[in-house]
Amino acid sequence: xxxxxxxxxxxxxxxxxxxxxxxxxxxxxxxxxxxxxxxxxxxxxxxxxxxxxxxxxxxxxxxxxxxxxxxxxxxxxxxxxxxxxxxxxxxxxxxxxxxxxxxxxxxxxxxxxxxxxxxxxxxxxxxxxxxxxxxxxxxxxxxxxxxxxxxxxxxxxxxxxxxxxxxxxxxxxxxxxxxxxxxxxxxxxxxxxxxxxxxxxxxxxxxxxxxxxxxxxxxxxxxxxxxxxxxxxxxxxxxxxxxxxxxxxxxxxxxxxxxxxxxxxxxxxxxxxxxxxxxxxxxxxxxxxxxxxxxxxxxxxxxxxxxxxxxxxxxxxxxxxxxxxxxxxxxxxxxxxxxxxxxxxxxxxxxxxxxxxxxxxxxxxxxxxxxxxxxxxxxxxxxxxxxxxxxxxxxxxxxxxxxxxxxxxxxxxxxxxxxxxxxxxxxxxxxxxxxxxxxxxxxxx
Amino acid sequence: xxxxxxxxxxxxxxxxxxxxxxxxxxxxxxxxxxxxxxxxxxxxxxxxxxxxxxxxxxxxxxxxxxxxxxxxxxxxxxxxxxx
Numbered sequence: 001x002x003x004x005x006x007x008x009x010x011x012x013x014x015x016x017x018x019x020x021x022x023x024x025x026x027x028x029x030x031x032x033x034x035x036x037x038x039x040x041x042x043x044x045x046x047x048x049x050x051x052x053x054x055x056x057x058x059x060x061x062x063x064x065x066x067x068x069x070x071x072x073x074x075x076x077x078x079x080x081x082x083x084x085x086x087x088x089x090x091x092x093x094x095x096x097x098x099x100x101x102x103x104x105x106x107x108x109x110x111x112x113x114x115x116x117x118x119x120x121x122x123x124x125x126x127x128x129x130x131x132x133x134x135x136x137x138x139x140x141x142x143x144x145x146x147x148x149x150x151x152x153x154x155x156x157x158x159x160x161x162x163x164x165x166x167x168x169x170x171x172x173x174x175x176x177x178x179x180x181x182x183x184x185x186x187x188x189x190x191x192x193x194x195x196x197x198x199x200x201x202x203x204x205x206x207x208x209x210x211x212x213x214x215x216x217x218x219x220x221x222x223x224x225x226x227x228x229x230x231x232x233x234x235x236x237x238x239x240x241x242x243x244x245x246x247x248x249x250x251x252x253x254x255x256x257x258x259x260x261x262x263x264x265x266x267x268x269x270x271x272x273x274x275x276x277x278x279x280x281x282x283x284x285x286x287x288x289x290x291x292x293x294x295x296x297x298x299x300x301x302x303x304x305x306x307x308x309x310x311x312x313x314x315x316x317x318x319x320x321x322x323x324x325x326x327x328x329x330x331x332x333x334x335x336x337x338x339x340x341x342x343x344x345x346x347x348x349x350x351x352x353x354x355x356x357x358x359x360x361x362x363x364x365x366x367x368x369x370x371x372x373x374x375x376x377x378x379x380x381x382x383x384x385x386x387x388x389x390x391x392x393x394x395x396x397x398x399x400x401x402x403x404x405x406x407x408x409x410x411x412x413x414x415x416x417x418x419x420x421x422x423x424x425x426x427x428x429x430x431x432x433x434x435x436x437x438x439x440x441x442x443x444x445x
Numbered sequence: 446x447x448x449x450x451x452x453x454x455x456x457x458x459x460x461x462x463x464x465x466x467x468x469x470x471x472x473x474x475x476x477x478x479x480x481x482x483x484x485x486x487x488x489x490x491x492x493x494x495x496x497x498x499x500x501x502x503x504x505x506x507x508x509x510x511x512x513x514x515x516x517x518x519x520x521x522x523x524x525x526x527x528x
Contacts, residue, residue: 138452170498279486285465286479
């Protein structure tokens, strides 16, 4: 303690800081460091501030705008980087930090990281959304190919297009497909194709290559040019296993340039036969439909014929019945007439007048007869009377008496005596004479 | 019909054939559809026949204009192995 006191040297903060700053900056003028980024932020100045850390320590880091711009990728939280920088001390805050001049992602290559970052950014922006994907026309009127005018790719595409769809017009927009100017050329070609608007589909093609070779197709400028294209874009970059940003933005990704040609150029013969087939189906349909309606019509006509026939039959029957009715009517009329005549006849025949006449006749007859018989009877009777009169006259006892006969009667009972047996001797008798009567007695018998 | 694309025409044709094959159309409608179908199939055939077999190379000239030149596949395009 005493020793310390004896050699005691008191620094001002500034002095001390100055000493430390010198120490640090001299000791670490340039240093490689690796660590993980955290607390990443970019204030309005545009410089990048973050903390580099590992499991046990951390250090503030800064990368100025100018240096950041040179990076092929973007610094971000969680990223492990290897950075080259120098240690610096910021006196006002007594804080030291590393000022990075260069950084690269640790592990994956910078290009890979840049790819992933751009991919994520564009995806978030919606450039890959299926809603923006246009449909590739089935039969394009013209195909635009943006690729290198030399090499196998264009040759393959042309061959395949012409094999599948002979005569399909193609226009080629030649571009470099690698190198620094490639991205710009490609995006310009896309713009030209859209400006011309003469093609219905664009094939953006390139043969296989390293990630570096494919870099133009992973560039933002090409991605945006594809996105801006109103003409559908089919991307065919590299081999089947290669995926580029262009593939994600494009309306359709073809695994290879040849596949792109096949996707874009339909098999004409197939389409032709499909078209023909549809036409035939159409014709067949209408023919069978017409036949069906014709059958229906025939059936309905027949159904209509039936009532017509029925009507005709009914007409015949009606006529027949009318005829028969008339005949019957006439017959009945005749019968009735006959009956009427007969009845009239009978009536006339049986007329009470007839009867009356008859009766009158009869009566006349009867009258005549009656008169006759009466006359007859009368004459008979008068005859009889005369006869009887005569008889009577003859029988008249008076006349008999006149002629001298007498009538003897018993006395007093006046019984006519016609035999002597009826009287007895001595009996008193009355004898009637023509004039006068005498009484006598029986002396003998 | 002025700006009918091939696939639109083919699609319509297919739709018409489906409708006709359903057999649910009136005679009048199906005849109309048939007429339309034949028209579409003619259109499609015509589109398929159209062939001018033209390959052009579009080259930008110094003044920025685009010049169309015939593209010959058999020349340097094939001989040059570089992609």
